[in-house]
Amino acid sequence: MKKSCLFILVYLLQVYFTPVSGQDIITKTSLRTVCYAGKGVKNIYIPPPEEFYRKEGGATITVVYKGFNSLAKNAFQYAVDILSSLLPSNTTINIKAEFKQLSDPGVLAQASATYFIRGSAINAFDPRAYYAAPLAEKIAGKSYNGATEPDVEISINSLASWYTGTSGDTPSSMYDLVTVVLHELIHGLGFFDSYTVVDSVGTYGFYGIPVIYDKFVVNKNNIKLADTLIFPNPSGRLKSELTGNNVFFNGPVVSALNNGNGIKLFAPSVWSSGSSIAHFDEALTPSADALMTPYIDRGEAIHSPGKLARALMGEIGWINTVFIHNKLSDTEDSLEYVDLKTLIVSDTTFNSDSAGVVYSFGNQTGQDTLYLNRDAEDDTFFANIPVPEYNTVFRYSFFVKDCFNRTFRFPSASDSASVSIYIGTDTVKPVVIHTPREMIFSISPYLGITADAADNIGIDTVFLEYRLNEGSIMFAGMRKKEEESFYADIDFSSFGLQEGDTISYRITAIDKSRAGNTKTIPENGYFNIPVERVFEPSVSFSTDFSDASGRFINRGFDIITPPGFAGPALHTRHPYESPEKDFDSVEYTSVLKVPFLVDNSGVTIRYNEIVLVEPGETGSVFGSEDFYDYVIIEGSTDFGNNWFPLIDGYDSRIFPAFLNAYNSAISGMNSTYSGKQSMFQGRQFTSITSPKFSNGDTLLIRFRLFSDPYANGWGWAIDDLNIKSITTSIAPLKMNSLLIYPNPGNGIIYFAPEQDKAMGDIICSIRSISGTEIKSSVSDGLNGFVLDISDQPAGIYLIYLRNGSNISTIKYVKVD
Template sequence: MRYGIVLLICLQIGVAQAQWKNQLPPMQIKKAQGGTICYHKPEDSNLIIPPPAAYEAWKRNPSAKTSATTFEVTYVNFSTEAQLAFQKAVDIWSGLIESPVPIRILAVWQPISGSALGGAAPGTYIRDFDGAPKVLTWYPVALAEKITGTEFNAADAPDIFAQFNSSFTDWSFRTDGVAVSGKTDLVSVVLHEIGHGLGITKAYDVNPTQGIVSDFLSGLHVPYDHFIENNAGLNLVQNFDPPSAPLRVELTSGALFFRSPLLPKNSVDNRARIYAPATFASGSSIAHLDESTYNNTSNALMTPFIGNAEVMHNPGTLVMRMLADMGWVNTRIVHTALPNTENVSSSYPVVVTLQADTKNQDGGVYSYNANEVKLNYTTNGTTFTVVSMNPTGQPNQFSASIPNGFAAYGYFISVKDNLDRTLVKPGIYTDDGAAPVQRFFSFEAGPDTKAPEISHTPKGFLLATDTELTLEANITDNIGILNALLEYQVNTGSLATAPLTLISGNTYKVTIPLPALSQGDLLKYRIKVTDNSVAQNIGALPSASTFFEVNVVGLAPTQDSYANDFNNTVTASQDFFGSPEFSVRTETGFTDGAIHTNHPYPEGQGFPNNRYEWVYQLRVPVRVKAVDATIKFDEVVLIEPGETGAAFPSEDFYDYVVVDGSKDGGVTWTTVANGYDSRDFAPWLTRYNSASSGNNSTAVGDATLFRSRTLNLQDKFDTNDEVVIRFRLFSDPGAAGWGWAIDNLKIQIDETPPTILHTHFDFVLATAPNIPLVIQPSDASGLNQLFVDVKVNGSSVQTDEIEIKENVVQYQSFISVLGGFEVGDKVEYRIRASDLAGNETILPVSGFFQVPVINFGTPVTQYITDFNTTNTDFVGNFLSITQPSGFLNNGVHTPHPYPNGFGLTNSTSSYTLTLLKPITVSATNPYIQFSEIALVEYSGTANKDFVVVEGSSDEGETWQQLVEPYSARSLTAWKNIFDVGGSGTANAYRNRLIDITSSGDFEAGDNVLIRFRISADGTGNGWGWSMDNLSIQGPVTGVKEFADLLLSVYPNPTHGDSFTLEVKGLPAQISKVQITNLQGQRLISDELSISGSTVRKEFSTAGWANGVYIVRLNLEDGSTIIKKLLKQNQQ
């Protein structure tokens, strides 16, 4: 609801009657944005301004407080002491201003960046309300409510929004007025921010080259702006057009003033200098008193900076007079404008009631001057006759008459107060760059020939189950309404009538009973209105000879699902009914049919409250399923975006689209999920904002913007509910865009294939009688068929269908070969399952599981391979020898990414690569060495999926871990790649050294099978695992890439007086240990005898200073292994 296109009234007053119309634009309301900011000064100011006398008197005698304004504060995150400080500020303001309407403040204690202490703004702006002193001017809501005595905001909407910096640590919460060095007085800051919410706020802003008026305010001003002038006395509104470079010069000139007749005159003039620094600051420029002029004076409160030890508990005389001039001291002129009349034989009495405040800006007596109540009228639009209005005998009521004898009249009422101000009704309009113009009420006298005007939103459709019809219309007439009738008929029946009744304002309403309706019936109606004129003019909508036509539609039989791609626009349309703003069609930029709103969709200038709702309803109810109860569709949404953070639904959410459901045939509706707008998808918002005219987006949607949406009926409905679905677009006034497109609608369409859980085989021993497959298929919609496809030694596929049985969870199938398995045979199999909706799952996704028939080979003492030559020494699925992109040669790789698990236990699978040759464990070199990349899923500080190396001494019956399982989180470099969804390359290889005997499960002389295993659960994965340059019990000497794995120093850092040096995997030899500091000073030089197994030796660090030390192990072959040790004593 961004108001930007506002009716601007011609300023010239002409003679023609047409130019006298629309003198007063309609009232509009706007939720506020942004606010004015108060900044902190770190130095102590040592200024104390005591509270006003009225506050001190009230504190002495609370029962004596009069004319107080009620403030209602909602606190968010405030401490008790902060609330007490806030309340003191509220109590001070309460005794200074008068308003019959409570002022509601939302006060939020939250972090604010920078040196800002706080910020505030009116919660809402109102313009062109009854009695507005200035026309087409946005008034802060608290001021508008004070002037009118009417509450505009909802009870839960703040009149002032204020925030205070919880990150600021130097608050003083004292309420006794004592200044505290190094602390900022919260009472003073709250007083300051409330001042902004009451009206010390501006519409002016700048861009890099021009002075402007805020787009948010639609190019219109706030009351404060109208009093600003430059050093030469030129009023900014009247003399400088925005946007313009000259205006920017003024706004950054350092010489702007607030001129007011109420300001105390000095030797120069009666102007207050305002803050207009050379560098414009949106949060503080213009809407403050000048810092250098008023700092450390009695008027310091409303300067832009508040320092430490600065206690200011009085707004000051300047601010009170500025607020008074804007309307906080006021005489309310209560008057109902004269309507057009056919009376030409007698004069026209004008009656007014005056309601004056009781005190002026200084707390003295305030009143109007009863001798200066004037009626100012014109009969030619150029000259005005001024007539004194006389008391009627009723309290504060005055009257005067306009003589008859003319065809058109204009008038306004003026009154002087005891401050020598002239107050008028209606108000004054000042266009940018022009002189102020007095607006006036206008009416015509003479025979009325004008028919009433009727505004009405036609009914889109009726349901066959409807038993009554309610219609509303907005009806106006220059004389008045005699009667309003609804004329209607069903099919070809007789024409019936029913009266419309005035319910509020100009809104009329009628409810008629309906006969039994059927699909295909047609109801016709029109609205006829007769006015109160002598001629009794008649208006009719749509016309005196035509009718609105409303089709009666019936719901189709309930279905379990529904789908429509809208490509056949004719048949697709037959399944829907609703507002004419929706239809199924093919639009430019789209390749086929879809549901479209009008493009663009109109602003909500209808009922109720100038809001429109267009609906498009599916005729087919859907019975809600227990599972897969989804609504899926593709859509483009170029809908006016609401304010950031606005809740759905709320005034600030503005326009939206939403999907509704009803389980009572459309009588009541529930949103299936929250509504949304262009903000829901960044490309939508970008497109919406890419082109505009005024406040409306002119950007056009196309098929490239389609995005899928899935809603769950189970979120709002229960299983077996029969629900009808409708699409709804809500539009409020002020702005609109291209609209909404919906395609490929699927309601409870099962597109999810069955799940197959199965623990697959990687090999089978020749002695096995068969391969027993255990399969656990499942599907929410029900299984239809289950198959196992088998090939043996490349034969054609043989298929075994397994019968689906009720209440059976697991199925078993056996693969066997006539005559038994032989080494070298190769069995391939896959599993297929389909559901009742025709969806199919195949496991594995491509190809077959490969199951070679094997016997394990003769044990060997070592095994070495770089995988670059043909290799048949391994068996397994999902791990293969290949060279992907990014690698210089062959290695072992999982698929990239590796597949999610599908195993019988928790959907977790093991993908293994098993070496067919057992390894006889060495007594002196029991080490496995290889390079690897493990970009495998983790969660937080734990593995989720993992990789591990395992051994078996019983031909694979049982397996023992040779190393703790690990994942991408085990190495920072891998973790960094995984966290950004990266892929492995040769640069990510790291070396691993594993001691076969370290687990204690194996010892020298054991014959151990080795396998590499990745464990994958059913959700989430990563790039995978790769291994290269495998050496099992091969020579270590000269293998430099493993050097840093052969030497360990621990603990590192060491916090005590010693550390341990550990050597493993090196052949027997005499080595030398040298330890130096970073300056090269040698601290330790010692021989270390390496035996071929793990060797450990402890060294003392007593007396060493904290710092880094270099540990060198010099080997007999001339190589050196270096480690760094950190010495760090505990504090």
């Protein structure tokens, strides 16, 4: 079906994308747009676009509201519904919205994208530009920050005089909330620049690379301001243009939809951060397109983006064309032809006669071009290219032109970028990535090991070699969990693990080549995991850390007395580390080796602490994108295989004195303030997490510091620790009127029927975690009985009970 060259947004079924890492993604920026309160009155009403009234689907936009009353929330949602009607029906955008007092009373609202991705990482039209989160996700067809994390953050000034109706009949004394929200929503989709003026120079970009909006900003002579041959970055010449009141937005889409003209931008002589360049010119923009001007006046109700804003959005990528193509892989087959096939999907029309492939073989210096054939049945494009010889490299890339004469490429990394495959004998070894566990507890029944394994022609087998101490080598196959991810659970329940033991292992992957290329990690020796002891379970624990030696397993923590402190306490490294690469992280942990007997009432934890870790953004909450470094106390009921929060993570904002101290000594991005004995603050909380605890559970507790990239501080210190189970006496487990106790225990297990409740014959079997029977008994159900497995190693066992047709199984924990 043909489409006209209008702003028609179509959902992209899928799109090939490359992994994102390093400087491909930017997560912490100061880029924000602001909408200023106009000082005048402008009584106009521009109704929503016709798509809004058709109610034919639209995007899914989820908003998390904070601080909004019902009227303000309804107005915000009305603006969301307008925008949704213009976007593809299968587009998903998450928005975090706050209704709060802003520091500048003249600002009605502000918006920002939560991250940016370089175009080369998502096969965008311009590989040398960064794309804001919602636009990047639309182009790539996937989310890069999780299904529930916000892509856009919007703050509305609660002090403004707001009209919260949706009729457009805005009083002359009030600002129309729908208008301002729609304004900021469109900014969040990528309608903003990265230009700024600092003193006497103008500059832009991340690491010198512009955002996509920047690439279409031109001067009166239609010369791009991002052309560094004419306007060096940074430079005084660039500042002169940015503040010269003669700047335009122009490109092939805008020109085609605006009668060959660009759009004049707001470029006042005095630079206005978050406003200059990011808005249309206030004076020259027609009322129907005035939503995206820098000021919204009282009485002004504009409920439509307008033609110019929609053209601009199309220019930066909301009108896009992509190749849906499964990249070819290396092969050892003797091919006569390479069969290429791709689907081309566009938000507009494209010239099918312009679709082609550029290719080359081996050491060929030039490239050949072949135009693609179109399969009328499935609307795909294809080509059959003869292979000149075996043991050769084949390189290819696709191209096509849309109705705006823009050339889209796959891959888009550069004009000369290509997909490369090898046709011939494979000698490439697999790639194996694995992060070994730091320890295993002696009581743990198994060791779970995961690894990622990939290869150019595919993985055939992944397996483990392992041993306990200097014992015999054993083998275990690793099963595929998901694409390129493999796992194995090694059963140690019969080994009698003890503190001081070492589990050694290595991982081998074999590919599908005829030669069976092999990769083993580590290349020499083994990964070694120490076995740590767990003490007898208790219902309470307290220490001032003068007597805590051997009670904690520390990684990045230590029990020390730093200079100026009165005595020992649990300290992280000072300062703690922070990585220098996006998406990397550093974690320190300290595990208390004393487990706690709990039921679903939980535990109370009391301690003194100093927390000098990087604070998140004002108002950010644990788990959100703008909550940075944190400390947290966690629990585990399966001896360290899985951990869950006993309390939400927190940072220096937990006490004002900590935050003030952290911010009082900033050098670069780090805080150099050092903690002092006098700074300790008391803290107490009760963790009642019924879904996580059940009667008779054994709870391990650990302290963890998490550090994200680029900024750090002094760290965390803990003293005078007191932990107590709320229930000081754990009731026996009851199964079918049979009481079983104690659990955990030393291996002597008591079974007692409740008083006056005859049960009939009871068959009981105790088995290892792997299913091997250790002890069994048959009881008449009238009298209690005892089973003794005290001679068995510490660990987890399974108790099977049969009483007539009733069959039950419980977990039993034996401790030393």
